[in-house]
Amino acid sequence: MVTHTPTNGHAGEQDVDLTSSALNHRIAEQAANGTNGANGHHANGHAAAPAELDASKLTIRRADPAARAVPDEATACSGNETICTDHMITCAWDASRGWAAPELKPYGPLSLMPTASVLHYATECFEGLKAYRGFDGKLRLFRPDLNAKRMLMSTLRISLPGFNPKQVERLISTLVAVDGPKWLPADRPGSFLYLRPAMIGTQPQLGVQAPKEALLFITASFMPRMDSMPGGLKLHTSPEDMVRAWVGGFGYAKVGANYGPSLLATNEARARGFGQILWLYGPEGYCTEAGASNFFVVWRARDADGGKLQLVTAPLDDRLILDGVTRRSIVELARERLAGELEMVERKYTIDELLDADREGRLVEAFAAGTAYFICPVSLVHHRGKDVQIPLGKGDSGQYTAKIKGLMGDIMYGNEQHPWGVVASMD
Numbered sequence: 298m299v300t301h302t303p304t305n306g307h308a309g310e311q312d313v314d315l316t317s318s319a320l321n322h323r324i325a326e327q328a329a330n331g332t333n334g335a336n337g338h339h340a341n342g343h344a345a346a347p348a349e350l351d352a353s354k355l356t357i358r359r360a361d362p363a364a365r366a367v368p369d370e371a372t373a374c375s376g377n378e379t380i381c382t383d384h385m386i387t388c389a390w391d392a393s394r395g396w397a398a399p400e401l402k403p404y405g406p407l408s409l410m411p412t413a414s415v416l417h418y419a420t421e422c423f424e425g426l427k428a429y430r431g432f433d434g435k436l437r438l439f440r441p442d443l444n445a446k447r448m449l450m451s452t453l454r455i456s457l458p459g460f461n462p463k464q465v466e467r468l469i470s471t472l473v474a475v476d477g478p479k480w481l482p483a484d485r486p487g488s489f490l491y492l493r494p495a496m497i498g499t500q501p502q503l504g505v506q507a508p509k510e511a512l513l514f515i516t517a518s519f520m521p522r523m524d525s526m527p528g529g530l531k532l533h534t535s536p537e538d539m540v541r542a543w544v545g546g547f548g549y550a551k552v553g554a555n556y557g558p559s560l561l562a563t564n565e566a567r568a569r570g571f572g573q574i575l576w577l578y579g580p581e582g583y584c585t586e587a588g589a590s591n592f593f594v595v596w597r598a599r600d601a602d603g604g605k606l607q608l609v610t611a612p613l614d615d616r617l618i619l620d621g622v623t624r625r626s627i628v629e630l631a632r633e634r635l636a637g638e639l640e641m642v643e644r645k646y647t648i649d650e651l652l653d654a655d656r657e658g659r660l661v662e663a664f665a666a667g668t669a670y671f672i673c674p675v676s677l678v679h680h681r682g683k684d685v686q687i688p689l690g691k692g693d694s695g696q697y698t699a700k701i702k703g704l705m706g707d708i709m710y711g712n713e714q715h716p717w718g719v720v721a722s723m724d
């Protein structure tokens with residue numbers, strides 16, 4: 298029999314900090330001194346300390362601007378390949394030297410060995426944000442600091458190297474400042490590009506271990522508008538024998554490993570005419586997320602519960618769902634500006650509560666919210682043979698959904714000057 302003596306003397310407590318909350322210590326460490334040895338890699342012996350990620354070291358090799366023309370919005374997303382802009386940013390890391398100088402260079406393929414960590418052990422994480430061409434002509438990002446911080450959290454969750462998030466934010470902004478003027482033409486206000494920062498483990502060695510080499514890269518591309526589906530977004534609840542994320546898992550991190558396994562159910566739902574899965578959790582059937590977006594419901598509470606009109610979304614505290622920038626912004630704006638009309642509620646709620654609200658005539662609206670879908674009205678939820686029809690108002694959107702979308706869009710496109718709308722620059 299193995300006897301276990303906790304070194305800290307408290308029986309039952311873990312003697313090594315292997316918990317998911319250990320992440321918070323590492324993130325705090327990054328903020329304090331930016332050490333990129335955050336995943337346990339340290340410079341050997343007397344070698345100099347590994348270099349920090351430093352956006353000011355960026356080297357620039359420009360593509361021929363005449364080589365490619367900017368497609369119009371309609372054709373840009375019609376093929377099977379995402380069309381990226383002229384340039385991308387890459388930055389290599391290895392455990393002993395740290396971060397190399399970032400490079401801005403012509404968009405093109407990456408080179409990887411077949412034994413690269415990412416191809417076998419899913420050491421990959423990503424971000425998604427947009428660059429917006431404002432109605433005032435400016436190019437803006439929406440709260441990019443939150444994406445950079447979330448990316449740090451995701452990388453540390455899968456033992457990729459840490460970095461100062463401010464530096465990633467600067468790199469993102471630089472790519473937009475370089476490619477935005479051409480690829481988001483000034484005569485197309487109200488349009489956007491999709492930005493995809495990602496990091497992969499590139500060490501060419503098989504064996505389940507934290508990679509000692511990694512690559513950060515950032516692309517900018519076209520993406521179709523998905524916020525106003527004709528007839529609204531139709532959701533199918535997840536199959537009883539499948540979960541997207543679980544307590545103790547990694548659903549809160551934007552790691553590639555969360556998405557591949559969800560495609561089986563998503564494809565099946567699509568074949569039946571639904572747009573996305575509404576992911577439920579546990580025997581209670583808690584509503585969590587809609588596809589890779591957060592999910593919001595507007596309903597009127599029962600009279601016994603105060604009878605208020607509520608905007609409800611799943612909470613972050615059990616770390617099941619992704620802490621969406623769109624979700625967080627809606628929650629904050631609703632509290633700040635819509636408190637007279639709606640009570641903002643973050644709590645666990647079940648699919649049965651949604652069905653009850655529908656049956657009792659209390660269900661008002663629902664929408665999916667995320668960078669890709671922006672704020673997309675949901676018109677139907679199908680659950681175990683039953684259809685819940687959700688009202689869409691005039692113009693295919695409920696009035697509260699439209700109002701929230703308007704508030705967010707005004708900040709993104711510069712109709713309202715707001716600290717969340719950050720003008721892109723090369724500083």
Ligand SMILES: *Cc1c(COP(=O)(O)O)cnc(C)c1O
Nearest residue numbers: 589590591619621622623667668
């Ligand atoms: C990216 C993502 C979201 C939305 O996050 P935003 O920051 O608003 O784009 C929501 N859920 C999942 C699972 C996601 O991957």
